Amino acid sequence: MTAENIIEVENLTKIYGQFYANDHLNFSVKKGEIFGFLGANGAGKTTAIRILCGLSKPSGGKITVAGFNVYNQTEQIKRNIGYMSQKFSLYDDLTVKENIEFYGGIYGLNNKTLRQKTSDLLQKLDLTDKQNFLIKDIPLGWKQRLAFSIAIIHDPQIVFLDEPTGGVDPITRRHFWDLIYEAAFSGITIFVTTHYMDEAEYCDRVSIMVDGKIIALDSPDNLKNTYQVDTMNEVFLKLARQKIN
Amino acid sequence: MRVILHLLKKEFRQIFRNRIMIPIIFVMPIMQMLVLVYAATFEMKNIDFGVMDADKSITTNEFVQKLSASPFFNLKATSNNLDEANENLLNDKVDLILVFPENFEKNLVRDNKAEMQILINAINGTVAGISQAYLGEIIAEYNKQIIAEFYKTNVGVGQNIRIQAQFWYNPELNYKVYMVPGILVVLVTVIGMFLSGLNLVREKEMGTIEQINVTPIRKYQFIVGKLLPFLFIGLFDLAFGLVIAKIIFDIPMVGSMLTLFIMAFVFLLVVLGAGLLVSTFTETQQQLMFVGYFVMIIFILMSGIFTPVESMPIWAQKFNLINPMYYFIAALRMILLKGSTLADLQYYFYSLLVFAIVMIWLAVWKYKKVN
Numbered sequence: 001m002t003a004e005n006i007i008e009v010e011n012l013t014k015i016y017g018q019f020y021a022n023d024h025l026n027f028s029v030k031k032g033e034i035f036g037f038l039g040a041n042g043a044g045k046t047t048a049i050r051i052l053c054g055l056s057k058p059s060g061g062k063i064t065v066a067g068f069n070v071y072n073q074t075e076q077i078k079r080n081i082g083y084m085s086q087k088f089s090l091y092d093d094l095t096v097k098e099n100i101e102f103y104g105g106i107y108g109l110n111n112k113t114l115r116q117k118t119s120d121l122l123q124k125l126d127l128t129d130k131q132n133f134l135i136k137d138i139p140l141g142w143k144q145r146l147a148f149s150i151a152i153i154h155d156p157q158i159v160f161l162d163e164p165t166g167g168v169d170p171i172t173r174r175h176f177w178d179l180i181y182e183a184a185f186s187g188i189t190i191f192v193t194t195h196y197m198d199e200a201e202y203c204d205r206v207s208i209m210v211d212g213k214i215i216a217l218d219s220p221d222n223l224k225n226t227y228q229v230d231t232m233n234e235v236f237l238k239l240a241r242q243k244i245n
Numbered sequence: 246m247r248v249i250l251h252l253l254k255k256e257f258r259q260i261f262r263n264r265i266m267i268p269i270i271f272v273m274p275i276m277q278m279l280v281l282v283y284a285a286t287f288e289m290k291n292i293d294f295g296v297m298d299a300d301k302s303i304t305t306n307e308f309v310q311k312l313s314a315s316p317f318f319n320l321k322a323t324s325n326n327l328d329e330a331n332e333n334l335l336n337d338k339v340d341l342i343l344v345f346p347e348n349f350e351k352n353l354v355r356d357n358k359a360e361m362q363i364l365i366n367a368i369n370g371t372v373a374g375i376s377q378a379y380l381g382e383i384i385a386e387y388n389k390q391i392i393a394e395f396y397k398t399n400v401g402v403g404q405n406i407r408i409q410a411q412f413w414y415n416p417e418l419n420y421k422v423y424m425v426p427g428i429l430v431v432l433v434t435v436i437g438m439f440l441s442g443l444n445l446v447r448e449k450e451m452g453t454i455e456q457i458n459v460t461p462i463r464k465y466q467f468i469v470g471k472l473l474p475f476l477f478i479g480l481f482d483l484a485f486g487l488v489i490a491k492i493i494f495d496i497p498m499v500g501s502m503l504t505l506f507i508m509a510f511v512f513l514l515v516v517l518g519a520g521l522l523v524s525t526f527t528e529t530q531q532q533l534m535f536v537g538y539f540v541m542i543i544f545i546l547m548s549g550i551f552t553p554v555e556s557m558p559i560w561a562q563k564f565n566l567i568n569p570m571y572y573f574i575a576a577l578r579m580i581l582l583k584g585s586t587l588a589d590l591q592y593y594f595y596s597l598l599v600f601a602i603v604m605i606w607l608a609v610w611k612y613k614k615v616n
Contacts, residue, residue, distance in 0.1 A: 055458055103456075106462050
């Protein structure tokens with residue numbers, strides 16, 4: 001275990017009955033990197049990310065997140081991570097500002113910090129004049145950017161993003177990734193699952209998962225060289241096809 | 246503590262922003278009281294009766310007139326034969342039939358006794374029972390009158406022992422006095438169990454529960470933050486309901502309101518715990534409604550809110566040992582009508598307390614942040 005690894009996973013396994021949702025996964029994530037966790041729908045990405053966040057118990061394996069193990073130190077883990085899921089996590093019937101205050105509040109920020117963070121965040125997202133809009137009345141792209149910003153409101157060491165950009169156009173996705181870069185630049189480790197291969201290009205390293213197993217793990221450039229193709233999309237198709245044959 | 250305050254702030258914002266909540270909190274108590282108390286009544290009025298009089302004597306005629314004069318009985322049909330009379334009963338034209346056989350008066354004068362028949366439609370058993378009791382009273386009264394006339398004396402056979410009933414705690418046998426506390430219990434149960442349960446399941450449906458579960462928030466903080474608002478609303482609605490009960494129905498309130506609210510507080514803990522428990526094993530609001538409704542109907546019907554527990558079969562009475570509503574409705578009636586104190590109600594108080602502890606413990610144990 002090297003000091004700079006913030007997530008260490010050895011033989012992570014999750015079994016539902018006879019079905020291996022995660023089959024002996026091995027990987028580590030370095031502090032400060034953007035780690036892409038790729039795979040087709042149903043490959044087991046969400047299962048793994050829920051285990052890393054302490055939402056679900058693994059069937060086996062040695063897993064530490066931010067130095068804490070996922071079996072009995074989940075409360076410490078939760079203090080050090082942020083999480084944004086594909087299923088939408090803001091309250092529809094609260095306003096932009098109320099959502100920020102609520103999540104900041106339950107992460108234990110004091111009133112002064114909370115006020116400061118709220119106004120900074122509204123300004124950064126250009127939402128100051130829309131702070132009293134209900135979440136259900138603002139566009140999806142904005143909601144995603146707001147949800148991400150709220151997921152890191154308590155300055156976690158790592159943020160887990162589970163298909164954060166589902167359902168929006170490439171330009172909106174690009175805007176979202178600007179926020180990710182900014183967070184990464186400030187030192188937050190990004191762990192992101194996606195099935196958009198253009199997003200994979202933005203990652204420092206990616207792992208590709210098929211049927212519960214990790215079958216490739218490297219930087220996007222190395223992967224493209226190894227498989228002698230021009231895009232991550234082709235890498236993915238090649239690997240997925242190879243698996244079927 | 247601050248975390249709980251943030252949760253409470255959020256819950257109250259959501260509750261009062263929900264357009265359906267305000268009507269539920271304010272209109273439901275009024276509707277339940279007015280509709281249920283006025284409509285769901287056991288009081289008997291307007292019993293239509295028919296007569297098949299084969300005797301056609303002064304005595305029978307007098308008796309029929311006496312019956313028609315009572316506010317409860319209306320003479321609807323006079324028939325000349327039994328078939329015709331039965332026809333009326335079958336067609337719902339009348340609720341009961343008096344049958345006087347031939348020689349009714351003659352037998353009465355000669356033998357000092359005569360027989361008559363009463364046919365009652367007992368599809369509604371309660372109404373039939375009460376009709377029979379009323380009729381019995383009127384017949385007995387008439388009996389005395391005849392005896393007095395025939396023997397020219399007031400000392401009849403039936404007058405040696407005179408029964409004079411005095412009904413304690415509800416001297417006028419006012420049906421509403423019995424009914425209103427029951428409605429209040431239903432109200433508090435619905436608020437406590439459904440609103441809290443639905444609120445929790447809604448977080449599951451929207452997916453926000455995941456986001457909450459990934460924060461360092463403690464289980465007890467979340468649960469307190471979720472249940473407290475409905476505890477307030479439940480107690481508020483009870484107070485609101487009591488005010489309506491006093492103003493509109495003039496329900497006696499002999500006992501201390503503090504005692505009443507202490508009991509209500511413990512009972513609300515039980516139903517809030519139940520709501521939370523049901524929400525842990527249901528995934529959608531529909532599922533919760535079905536499960537909750539099923540449980541609640543059984544508990545309501547068994548509890549003695551609408552029918553006296555004492556007349557239930559033994560197994561049903563035993564069942565009520567595990568029915569929190571039974572304890573609360575009994576305590577509520579005792580406080581309101583008899584003025585029972587907390588000392589009198591120890592048994593009910595501790596029973597409810599045990600339910601509250603067990604229910605909340607079960608719910609908290611079932612509610613998991615991890616799966």
